[in-house]
Amino acid sequence: MSKGIAVIAIIALIIGAFALTFGISTWITMAGTQGTEKTSVDYRSFDATIFCSPASTWQVIPWSSNITVTLETDEVIYFSFQAQAVVRGRAGGDSWIQVNLMLDGLLAPIAYGIFSTNSSSDVVKGLIGFQVLRTDLDPGTHTVAIAYMGNVATNYLQISTFFVQWFPAGAF
Numbered sequence: 001m002s003k004g005i006a007v008i009a010i011i012a013l014i015i016g017a018f019a020l021t022f023g024i025s026t027w028i029t030m031a032g033t034q035g036t037e038k039t040s041v042d043y044r045s046f047d048a049t050i051f052c053s054p055a056s057t058w059q060v061i062p063w064s065s066n067i068t069v070t071l072e073t074d075e076v077i078y079f080s081f082q083a084q085a086v087v088r089g090r091a092g093g094d095s096w097i098q099v100n101l102m103l104d105g106l107l108a109p110i111a112y113g114i115f116s117t118n119s120s121s122d123v124v125k126g127l128i129g130f131q132v133l134r135t136d137l138d139p140g141t142h143t144v145a146i147a148y149m150g151n152v153a154t155n156y157l158q159i160s161t162f163f164v165q166w167f168p169a170g171a172f
Contacts, residue, residue, distance in 0.1 A: 038075075039167040042067050050157045052097060052150025060102065064146040064162050073139045074169045079111060081146055082129035083160035088152055089119035097150040097157065099128055104142050108132075128157070135169065 046063045069077060079101055087095045096116035101108040115128040146162055 042164040044162045047159050052155045053153040055153040056151050058147050058149045061146045067144045069166055070141045071139050075166050076135045076169050077166040078133045080131045080163040083157045085115035085128040086125050087117050087155045089117055089122045091120045094118050095152045097155050099148045102145040102147045
């Protein structure tokens with residue numbers, strides 16, 4: 001009886017050793033292929049007040065202006081910006097703030113957010129932002145920043161974050 005248990009134990013050890021060897025070799029193979037995908041990230045966060053002064057004039061958020069991205073062939077880039085917007089109502093019309101992605105010094109028309117109120121006297125707070133995935137950029141070095149403008153000089157942004165990630169097109 002103990003001879004039969006010993007044979008079963010040896011067979012179980014052989015199967016276990018085979019399974020362990022197979023598992024380790026699979027893990028090594030997968031770890032080697034997963035590390036080949038390139039992903040790069042730039043993240044900026046700022047907790048300060050930025051007024052829209054002078055009004056109706058595009059300005060660049062200072063902490064967002066030194067970001068450079070180098071894209072290789074077949075890479076895509078993802079942008080995400082969020083901030084708290086505070087707009088003050090005004091008599092006779094809307095009060096608003098707009099934020100836009102600036103790409104290579106130009107406003108990107110498909111990446112923007114607007115926060116507004118039509119109140120004549122209230123102060124309104126809310127989230128302003130955008131997210132966009134660009135698949136159409138040429139390889140090479142690009143500069144990115146966030147531009148903002150408001151139609152009332154006392155409107156402002158605060159507590160803002162900017163996330164930029166670029167990676168191979170087939171990675172998503």
